Amino acid sequence: MIPGHQKGQNLRIQVLAGGISHERDISLKSGRRVADALIDAGASVVIREPDEDLLKHIAEDTPDVIWPTLHGASGEDGALREILSLTAVPFVGAGADGARLAWDKSIAKILASRTGIQTPASVTLPKDTFRELDAESVLAQVARHMSFPVVVKPARSGSAQGVTIVEDPAHLSRAMIDAYVYCDVAIIEKYIAGTELAVTVINQGAGPMALPAVEIEPTGGHFGYDERVTAGEVNYYVPARLDQVILDKAAKIAVQIHDELGLRHISRVDLIVDENGVAWFLEVNVAPGLTETSLAPQAILATGATLSEVYLGIAEAARLGRG
């Protein structure tokens, strides 16, 4: 325990990490980082797999707080959070409803749009639509409707897995196939060229607060899965190298989304700012990556606070039912 970080001395926290998802490895890394920071803050932390013994462990251990750092379906689709809400133990992050709304990118885009936030034009299509209506005709219709390039992505997935930028309509079907191996629903979204931003929102009990935006500059031009998990592949700038007016707007959007979906203690909103300074909402994550190369920890550190301080504040807020 680091002297001066003893505030969490009596707090007993279960961090949930792993799970069965395509992002299991990232979840394990996130979980260990969160646990390390909370231990440094003086908390007593155990890391658990969400497996057949989980509910038994929760009942036996009766932790003060549970912190799910589960990425992908099991952690972000609301199912596990629904179960956690049936226990008496408070947990960090969005409740089941908020998670469901955020996990499906197409739903989150609709909700964002309804609150006046701009989001790139898109078409959301389940796999079965192509089978029922003849794929060639559907693709042709999509190609007529959309201007290329477009981004094809699974509606429910994370870490840019299954995402393809399609320049040529002839390559659309391959991109659809690559998205459908992750999820039965895919989004075809207008590609917006510009500066990628990630805005983390936290709530330590005093209301949601946007942290400094992180600007993402992939050295190879693309921010895909490999770039996200490999140190050196991306340059991050915190705060982002954009006009403060734009950054304020991005922060406002992020808090608005966080509030609208009811995401409680932590979320990360991904935006892209085009050449005219318009910030477009892409997606929101209820379990943002918290690994050593993740975006949310960078934003926290940019405020001058330590991860230990902030994570402890979040855990305390969850324990007290605030946020």
Place this chain on the structure above:
Amino acid sequence: MSNETPRGNNFDHWLDSYAARANTLSVSEVRALFAVVSRPEVVSLAGGMPYVAALPRELLEASFDNMMTERGNFALQYGGGQGDLRLRDQIREVMALEGIHASVEDIVITTGSQQGLDLLGGLFLDAGDVVLAESPSYVGALGIFRHYEAHVEHLVTDENGLDPADLEVQIKALRAEGRRIKFLYLVPNFGNPSGVTLTEERRHRIVEICRREHILILEDNPYGLLYFGEKPPVAMRSYEEDCVIYLGSFSKILAPGLRVGYVLAPPAIRDKLVLANESALLSPSTFTQMLISEYLEKSDWQGQINTFRGVYRERRDAALDAMAQYLPNLHTTRPDGGFYLWVTLPEGIDSKAMLPLAVTELVAYTPGTAFYANGGGHENLRISFCYPTPENINLGIKRLATVIQRQTDLLETFGNH
């Protein structure tokens, strides 16, 4: 106010300092997907992990007790760069089962045969050198060759192993281009990933060609003693001493956690291997060498290999039965030993692209692309039958059939793009 360009954080402040060859090391999405195999719900047909539970724990416990009693002070001490003399002598007995008769002087103990391959890569490969290999070839060797910036040329390989005729054609073509060929790398017995065994007739032809063309053969033989029926042909090293470097391992016939392998090389190469080993490690682990030495001295190690054969034969049968039951129209190799089936998928299905779907269905395999340095292998996948129980092998292949059907349906929907 400073005019300095803001500097981003890329989490690697030493990015400008790496050697160029560090660029050959990268993570991959496939590797990340394999994280799920540690969950018990997932049937992993992916990793080539030996079934060490078939090794009675008391055998190694007795070896450990003996070692600590009789040689404890030596086992805990540094050793020589060439490896423990008694173990090298015992390795001669192991290699004799493959037809090899060699001097203890020409054996070098390594930290798994993987380290032996790495030492050889460091000794022989310059950037741009060519390594000839089977199609497909062992992923761990490809990684080493890539790390030493060598270029791998895959040669035609069929159910009888590497084709000597293609070997001749490729040597001629590559040399006509001015390329420098350093190795022919082979896993001749129950190959990883193909499961294929090189025929005796082809072995002789390959040795003859390589001797004539002055190309070193790396004969990597971790699976040779794990045969299910007839023994495979004797090792090429048994009749060619000068142009064959032989690599052996205790990982498959004992336990991979001990990390002990060995290299049998011509004397001049052996000298350099010892120096390279000392430079890299000072000495391979004395502790695990002496543990293995005790095991070989006091235990029925050949009987234990026979036990492993029985376990893996049963699992090979389970895998082939399940393939016949659930995927009767797919071509698969039918190995007579080792750990692997090599499966050819229906046209248009990409094994690497399909893997996320398989993970969703709680089954994992290794995409064929892992075993090619040239981007090939999309239409293949490797099934490892060594670790899961026969029941789980059946369940895994049943799930795999569902995955392939779903992917087939998807491709048909989109006109098989």
